Amino acid sequence: MTRHDILLAAGAIFLLWQFTAMIVDMPILPTPIAVIIVFFKELQNELFIHFAVSLWRVTAGMLLSVLVAAPAGLVIGGSKRLNRIFSPIIYLLYPIPKVVFVPVVILFLGIGDTSKIIIMFLILFFQIIVLVRDQASGIAPQLIQSLQSLGAGRRALFRFVYLPASLPSILTALRQSIGTAVAVLYITELSATKYGLGYYIYYKGSTLLDYPSMYAGVIAMSVLGLGMYFTVDWLERKWCQWKFVN
Numbered sequence: 001m002t003r004h005d006i007l008l009a010a011g012a013i014f015l016l017w018q019f020t021a022m023i024v025d026m027p028i029l030p031t032p033i034a035v036i037i038v039f040f041k042e043l044q045n046e047l048f049i050h051f052a053v054s055l056w057r058v059t060a061g062m063l064l065s066v067l068v069a070a071p072a073g074l075v076i077g078g079s080k081r082l083n084r085i086f087s088p089i090i091y092l093l094y095p096i097p098k099v100v101f102v103p104v105v106i107l108f109l110g111i112g113d114t115s116k117i118i119i120m121f122l123i124l125f126f127q128i129i130v131l132v133r134d135q136a137s138g139i140a141p142q143l144i145q146s147l148q149s150l151g152a153g154r155r156a157l158f159r160f161v162y163l164p165a166s167l168p169s170i171l172t173a174l175r176q177s178i179g180t181a182v183a184v185l186y187i188t189e190l191s192a193t194k195y196g197l198g199y200y201i202y203y204k205g206s207t208l209l210d211y212p213s214m215y216a217g218v219i220a221m222s223v224l225g226l227g228m229y230f231t232v233d234w235l236e237r238k239w240c241q242w243k244f245v246n
Helices: 003-024 032-043 046-077 080-093 098-109 113-137 141-149 154-188 197-207 211-239
Strands: none
Touching (some): 032 046, 032 211, 046 113, 046 154, 080 113, 098 113, 154 211
């Protein structure tokens, strides 16, 4: 996917939005031009603060999940015994929608940033640990035995074999989970907070009936998700260059 393709898709969405707004002709669906004007105007005021708060929450949750789930997946995938012990637990917990834990986490941790970050962590943790474990356990035993015969210890194996082999899986898990994480972030910011894009969108649309500002918040949340998605793509091209060699 090239930058040209992205611009064409954005243009198509813009035209479809403009055409639909003209047909509907209601305040609840303003034109994209009106929304974009409000978007840049609001960025100079409160929208930027809400965007920064949401970015901090979802980024902290992603970093925490990578720091915990990636090493755990490498350890479990690199040991048949640990894989046999923990795989049943992972299979039981993985299919559970993590959204159901939102009220539980809030009850335990309160309504601050910590609860929202932990919810992001729960969503990403299982995505990452499953993919990393599968990747680590799928490394050819002959390769491991060859390196061990050359004197490589467990630490060297994790650093030079398991981690490089599992890095694409970590980035893939992040890419797959960004949309879900941003959606759940919106849900967690709907109540018991005064900052965040979820709160901004709900307050502007449902309380003030300021629909252009509401859609400006939607655009900001879309920019947040797209920015994180393209950041993961950039990291993959930088850290996994062998995947893009023709």
